[in-house]
Amino acid sequence: MSVVINDTCITCDACLQQCPVNAIVDDAANPTGKKQYYVQPDKCVECVDIYADPQCAAICPSIGCITWDMPFTKEFDEHFKNEEIYKLGVNKEGIVRSPAYKEKKFRTDIPLEIRGIGKEVQEEPEELQEVG
Numbered sequence: 001m002s003v004v005i006n007d008t009c010i011t012c013d014a015c016l017q018q019c020p021v022n023a024i025v026d027d028a029a030n031p032t033g034k035k036q037y038y039v040q041p042d043k044c045v046e047c048v049d050i051y052a053d054p055q056c057a058a059i060c061p062s063i064g065c066i067t068w069d070m071p072f073t074k075e076f077d078e079h080f081k082n083e084e085i086y087k088l089g090v091n092k093e094g095i096v097r098s099p100a101y102k103e104k105k106f107r108t109d110i111p112l113e114i115r116g117i118g119k120e121v122q123e124e125p126e127e128l129q130e131v132g
Contacts, residue, residue, distance in 0.1 A: 002046045002072060002106045003054055003121055008065045009036040015056035015066070021045055024056060031087030041072055041086050041104075042097040048105040057121035068115045071106035072099045 005015070005024070015037060016024045023043035025031075030038040039056070047054045057066035070076040077100045080086050089097045 002069050002104075002110070002115070003039055003044060003056060004067050004069045005037045005039055005056070006065055006067055007034070007036055008062050010062055010065075011035075011037060012061060014059040014061065018055040018059045020047060020050050020055060032085070040089070041069070041080055042088055042102070043104075044072070045105045046107045048107060054121055064120045066121045068110060068121055070112070070115050072104035073106070074100050074103060 009027075011027050013026070016026055021043055023040045023045075025038050025040065027035045027037060030036060032038060051058075054066065060066050070079050072080065077098050080088060080098055081096070091097060091101070095101055
């Protein structure tokens with residue numbers, strides 16, 4: 001997983017409907033108990049091989065709501081085992097679906113320096129122009 005929905009989420013449903021891999025759950029199903037939408041880290045693929053950009057951020061009306069996270073790879077296994085932030089699923093054998101269990105695709109063109117909770121996927125336009 002490599003995107004996070006932060007507390008500026010207005011629960012508008014746009015991202016939930018747009019996610020091609022159904023990695024997003026609504027506030028009622030957020031496993032952390034927070035009243036905001038949640039990206040399931042073991043399902044998100046940053047829309048790699050599907051779209052040019054993560055569709056959740058492309059459709060989100062709250063600029064800065066969708067932020068980059070670390071790649072869901074073995075290198076960041078401990079990062080995703082932080083139960084205060086993530087609630088990873090468990091398979092039938094009881095094994096946690098962490099990156100060590102199964103890595104996910106991620107955008108290699110996004111450097112690690114701009115990843116980490118709080119790094120915006122979409123940015124507010126510098127100038128807004130009126131139409132009409």
